[in-house]
Amino acid sequence: MENQPGSQYSELNNKTSQNIDGxxxxxxxxxxxxxxLGSSAVVAAGAMQGIPGTPFSPPISLMKSxxxxxxxxxxxxxxxxxxxxxxxxxxxxxxxxxSAAVEEANLYTYFLAGEMSELIGGLNxxxxxxxxxxxxSAELLxxxxxxxxxxxxxxxVADPTFEDLPRYAGDNGSEVIRVPVxxxxxxxxxxxxxxxxxxxxxxxxxxxxxxxxxxxxKNALRDFALEISRDRLVFIDEAYHEFVDNPEYSxxxxxxxxGHRNIIIARTASKIHGLAGLRVGFSFAHPxxxxxxxxxxTGTLNIMGMRAALASYRDQEHSxxxxxxxxxxxxxxxxxxxxxxxxxxxxxxxxxxxxTGHDIAEVQARLLEHNIRVGRPFPPFRNWMRLSMAKPDEMxxxxxxxxxxxx
Ligand SMILES: Cc1ncc(COP(=O)(O)O)c(C=O)c1O
Numbered sequence: 001m002e003n004q005p006g007s008q009y010s011e012l013n014n015k016t017s018q019n020i021d022g023x024x025x026x027x028x029x030x031x032x033x034x035x036x037l038g039s040s041a042v043v044a045a046g047a048m049q050g051i052p053g054t055p056f057s058p059p060i061s062l063m064k065s066x067x068x069x070x071x072x073x074x075x076x077x078x079x080x081x082x083x084x085x086x087x088x089x090x091x092x093x094x095x096x097x098x099s100a101a102v103e104e105a106n107l108y109t110y111f112l113a114g115e116m117s118e119l120i121g122g123l124n125x126x127x128x129x130x131x132x133x134x135x136x137s138a139e140l141l142x143x144x145x146x147x148x149x150x151x152x153x154x155x156x157v158a159d160p161t162f163e164d165l166p167r168y169a170g171d172n173g174s175e176v177i178r179v180p181v182x183x184x185x186x187x188x189x190x191x192x193x194x195x196x197x198x199x200x201x202x203x204x205x206x207x208x209x210x211x212x213x214x215x216x217x218k219n220a221l222r223d224f225a226l227e228i229s230r231d232r233l234v235f236i237d238e239a240y241h242e243f244v245d246n247p248e249y250s251x252x253x254x255x256x257x258x259g260h261r262n263i264i265i266a267r268t269a270s271k272i273h274g275l276a277g278l279r280v281g282f283s284f285a286h287p288x289x290x291x292x293x294x295x296x297x298t299g300t301l302n303i304m305g306m307r308a309a310l311a312s313y314r315d316q317e318h319s320x321x322x323x324x325x326x327x328x329x330x331x332x333x334x335x336x337x338x339x340x341x342x343x344x345x346x347x348x349x350x351x352x353x354x355x356t357g358h359d360i361a362e363v364q365a366r367l368l369e370h371n372i373r374v375g376r377p378f379p380p381f382r383n384w385m386r387l388s389m390a391k392p393d394e395m396x397x398x399x400x401x402x403x404x405x406x407x
Contacts, residue, residue, distance in 0.1 A: 162211075269281065280301060
């Protein structure tokens with residue numbers, strides 16, 4: 001991941017126009033590179049073919065644009081750059097585990113809970129009684145929202161941020177106090193501290209944030225969490241933790257490990273492990289708080305998700321591969337934005353945030369005509385686009401298309 005402390009927010013001028021590469025270039029490059037079979041590490045892991053969206057899926061075929069636009073090659077299916085998903089899919093170990101788990105579909109998963117907490121606890125150097133396993137980290141986020149809204153009161157969140165926790169707390173009766181990001185488009189801790197009221201039950205920090213992939217500086221966040229959690233919950237969502245390569249960032253897991261009572265950290269198997277569709281996520285909190293979360297959860301995990309996550313967290317090779325590919329995709333995409341003078345946020349995750357200069361609903365529609373689906377509008381940033389990283393060649397196709405439409 002690109003890491004330029006102090007220049008996270010590229011202060012660049014408006015975009016300059018670029019020449020359009022012909023579609024022929026894209027087409028030959030993609031076939032020459034054997035498009036989706038890029039990793040020897042992954043290929044060496046064995047054979048499992050033809051599962052869409054995995055490293056082993058068949059190459060998408062490219063054809064001339066249906067719109068006949070000067071030979072820009074277009075894939076034969078929509079490329080998802082809209083939901084921060086992992087374009088490589090689950091690891092081969094996870095795929096094997098899923099396959100085997102089909103035979104266990106008659107079983108409840110309680111018997112795997114201990115094994116899961118031991119594994120995740122071991123990887124994070126924290127005892128299993130701190131861990132809750134949810135149907136995606138979204139379930140744990142909602143538990144945070146629920147705990148905050150059980151007595152009347154408010155929560156404080158950045159604006160914009162990931163909405164699952166604030167929406168759930170709001171729907172259950174909390175007042176949601178939204179604090180705009182600062183002029184570097186970072187979560188504004190000082191303004192959030194000032195926005196806290198006597199009745200504030202929880203402060204939510206998404207780090208890296210989503211939809212804007214900035215981080216909160218580690219020392220400032222630690223001080224903030226220690227201070228604010230004296231009287232209320234501090235919920236730190238680290239869904240993109242594994243993608244961050246920035247010395248200014250740190251997980252706050254040590255605060256939970258050290259016994260602080262009002263701090264919850266969330267992580268997920270959806271992102272770097274590519275298991276979003278199987279719904280596995282984790283929270284880490286003081287054992288008393290973890291027990292309360294466990295008592296209130298409504299979802300249960302399914303056997304395929306549990307088996308897949310167990311296998312995936314034991315297999316670090318796939319995560320390293322995904323990380324390398326994500327960096328390559330970001331280099332291609334953000335490299336273009338930089339060269340073209342297009343303002344964007346240097347990503348700390350698997351997506352970037354870029355100023356298009358056009359209403360994003362219109363940009364979405366035009367890109368979709370080229371089989372590229374990008375993120376929804378995030379008001380008040382109506383001209384900004386959240387762009388999730390797909391595979392490197394898919395990002396090359398994006399760059400060519402974007403240049404053609406807006407360059
Ligand atoms: C910041 C953040 N937190 C949590 C989630 C939810 O992830 P899941 O419920 O799949 O674990 C997402 C999903 O996009 C996210 O961006």
